[in-house]
Amino acid sequence: MCKTCKSRFFGGSQVSKKFPELAICIGIVNNVHVEKESDQIQEPKEAVYKEVRTKYNIETLRDNPTVIAYRDFYWKLDVDPTKTRPSGEALLRRVLHRRELPCISPVVDAYNLASLKTMIPISGFNKDRLNPPFQIRFAKNGEAFTGIGMNKPMTLTDKMLVFADENQILCIYPYRDSDHTKITRQTRNVLIVGYVAPGITEQQLKEAVETTISYIKLVSGGETETMKVFETLSKS
Numbered sequence: 075m076c077k078t079c080k081s082r083f084f085g086g087s088q089v090s091k092k093f094p095e096l097a098i099c100i101g102i103v104n105n106v107h108v109e110k111e112s113d114q115i116q117e118p119k120e121a122v123y124k125e126v127r128t129k130y131n132i133e134t135l136r137d138n139p140t141v142i143a144y145r146d147f148y149w150k151l152d153v154d155p156t157k158t159r160p161s162g163e164a165l166l167r168r169v170l171h172r173r174e175l176p177c178i179s180p181v182v183d184a185y186n187l188a189s190l191k192t193m194i195p196i197s198g199f200n201k202d203r204l205n206p207p208f209q210i211r212f213a214k215n216g217e218a219f220t221g222i223g224m225n226k227p228m229t230l231t232d233k234m235l236v237f238a239d240e241n242q243i244l245c246i247y248p249y250r251d252s253d254h255t256k257i258t259r260q261t262r263n264v265l266i267v268g269y270v271a272p273g274i275t276e277q278q279l280k281e282a283v284e285t286t287i288s289y290i291k292l293v294s295g296g297e298t299e300t301m302k303v304f305e306t307l308s309k310s
Contacts, residue, residue: 212235
């Protein structure tokens, strides 16, 4: 990827200077069939539940390096991670407390399961509602954003990091996705995004998106179009 393209992708030098270790991984799965529910998710879900409940302890979870990395990153974004938890940690805590993951749709359940397993925040978007090119940038003061489950738009500030396309904000990086581009029963093509925090390796990021894609294809079919990691300019 050329330096000019990287600079544009990461909102010019402003984002790269503040977060020199930032990266995301984008994966695309086309021709999925989003059913109301799928039994195919049950076997991997049971396996992941057993794995994480064996591997992690709720009392010591805050000392996990991945949890620490995302919490530190949230503080730098002026987000309190004890109130708005990183999604991977939030899902893991839910399962360690012997609660089930929410059942939304097979595709959403698939990327939530991958996020639980890897503790990497994952977004899923209806690809046909997106308008590339994409960019990670700081919001503009007064920009409006309506996240999934919100009754009315919220007003953003220029301290908030966002993932956006040409026309709209897709996600408040890395924890709240847009309602307009969410995955529904009508979705046929899916764009997945995995978000890095400083201290998280590229391999962890790639494994999270690869796991997500494999779960999506298991429950909803489809074909992988691409999977690519984008890094900040300073890592070139």
